[in-house]
Amino acid sequence: MSLRVxxxxxxxxxxxxxxxNLEVAPGEYFVILGPxxxxxxxxxxxxxxxxxxxxGRIFLNGGDVTRVPPERRSVGFVYQDYALFPHLSVAENxxxxxxxxxxxxxxxxxxxxxxxxxxSIRHLLHRRPGTLSGGEAQRVALARALAIEPSVLLLDExxxxxxxxxxxxxxxxxxxxxxxxxxxxxxxxxxxEEAVAxxxxxxxxxxxxxxQVGSPEEIFRRPESEFVACFVGMRxxxxxxxxxxxxxxxxxxxxxxxxxxxxxxxxTDRSGSVHASIRPEDMVLSQELLHSSMRxxxxxxxxxxxxRGALIYVTVRVPADGVLPExxxxxxxxxxxxxxxxxxxxxxEVYIAFKASAVHVFP
Numbered sequence: 242m243s244l245r246v247x248x249x250x251x252x253x254x255x256x257x258x259x260x261x262n263l264e265v266a267p268g269e270y271f272v273i274l275g276p277x278x279x280x281x282x283x284x285x286x287x288x289x290x291x292x293x294x295x296x297g298r299i300f301l302n303g304g305d306v307t308r309v310p311p312e313r314r315s316v317g318f319v320y321q322d323y324a325l326f327p328h329l330s331v332a333e334n335x336x337x338x339x340x341x342x343x344x345x346x347x348x349x350x351x352x353x354x355x356x357x358x359x360x361s362i363r364h365l366l367h368r369r370p371g372t373l374s375g376g377e378a379q380r381v382a383l384a385r386a387l388a389i390e391p392s393v394l395l396l397d398e399x400x401x402x403x404x405x406x407x408x409x410x411x412x413x414x415x416x417x418x419x420x421x422x423x424x425x426x427x428x429x430x431x432x433x434e435e436a437v438a439x440x441x442x443x444x445x446x447x448x449x450x451x452x453q454v455g456s457p458e459e460i461f462r463r464p465e466s467e468f469v470a471c472f473v474g475m476r477x478x479x480x481x482x483x484x485x486x487x488x489x490x491x492x493x494x495x496x497x498x499x500x501x502x503x504x505x506x507x508x509t510d511r512s513g514s515v516h517a518s519i520r521p522e523d524m525v526l527s528q529e530l531l532h533s534s535m536r537x538x539x540x541x542x543x544x545x546x547x548x549r550g551a552l553i554y555v556t557v558r559v560p561a562d563g564v565l566p567e568x569x570x571x572x573x574x575x576x577x578x579x580x581x582x583x584x585x586x587x588x589x590e591v592y593i594a595f596k597a598s599a600v601h602v603f604p
Contacts, residue, residue: 242302242315242392242425243267249287249297256283257449258294265393267302268423270416272436274460275446276472281429284446285395288427289316301392312341317386317424321398323378325370331381332357332366338389356384359418376407380414387424396428400435412438433473437461445469462520463601470518470603476554476572477519481505483512483602490536490597493517495569502561503569506536509602516603521574523599526555527592528583536597543589544570546580553580557593 244265251258258280265271273281286292288299290311299307306314317338325334332353339349357363360380370378379399386394399415400408416439419426430436436443437457444454453465464470470478480496486506493505493515507517525531531538545556552574560568571593585591 244288244393244425244427245300246288247298247300249284249294249299251283251287251292251294253283253292256280258284258287259449261297261449261451263444263451263454265425265427267425269441270419270426270428270439272428272430272440272443273446274430274433274436274443276431279446280449281446282397285318285397285427285429288393289318289395290314315389315392317389317391317394319379319382319386319394319396319399321401323370323382325378325382325385327370329369330366331362331368331370331373334370334381335385335388338385342389352388356388359421360384360414374407375403376411379403379411383415383418387418387422391424394424394426396426398430399428401430401432415439445472463603464518465603467516470516475518476521477524479517479569481515481517483507483509483515485512493600493602503539503559505600506597507600507602508597511602511604518601518603519571519595519599521554521572524571524573524593524595526557526573526575527594530592531594533594535594538592538594539571540590540592541571543585543587543591546585546587551576553577555580555585557591559593
């Protein structure tokens, strides 16, 4: 089933939706990504029929369901807190929606057995929700939502309450089940890594509005606004001016760098005032000047080292002809072995280099 949301407006206490437009293709795994309070859950609940918008339309497979009650929308919903019925067994929880639809006992039992096998929870069917781990409870909630064979599956932060290992396991499970069943899925999260791992496409939401839609690669490497660039961890985000260059390149001079500031070679058709972003992992950090095809190469000094476990973020301050007030800071991502091998510490002089194509220029 396809899902289409047209110019959706809603006011619900502190949460608002403002002119939301979305199109989700049949069988697509679509992720809505955004910070807490962006309106992601409210949008999901409105699609499910729990709130009626003051303006706009919602279509499922071409049919207008804007005013259709939830039970008639053929939508499966999995909440962050699972929302399982504590007085029912796992089997009874999974069967609940099927019984509401009037299926006979034999058909219900067959469907419960099929979906519990698919999600590897058949051994839990006799248990009560209160005895389940977080990962087990989430699988049961997913089984209950999928048992009714919904047109659209809605997942509200389904992995956020789980420990890292269980989260990874269930993430793989979601991907596998989607491949096998092909159910059109809309998944809400604030975790960008989760979105990249699962999504065919991503919509970034901010203050009740969709601010960018694209593939994970587009969102990750080509943000269309400063907010999106910050949210996806660009770390190197500049305002500046683009000037004519040579050899197919143009020059970006970061704001505040001054007339004697550094010039960054970029590949863009834009000119004048712009924003630019560079992913920290696209920058090479070395102790000596690199002789390579990378167009941008600067000498600077380490002014910060931030340990994030697998990756280390090193801030390098590049002065303008030795004039520190006009310096520009760059953040590079390196591995722990690289940090130890180079013996980096604050105050150490280093070189950074990156390609002109690694610089994304946007309005």
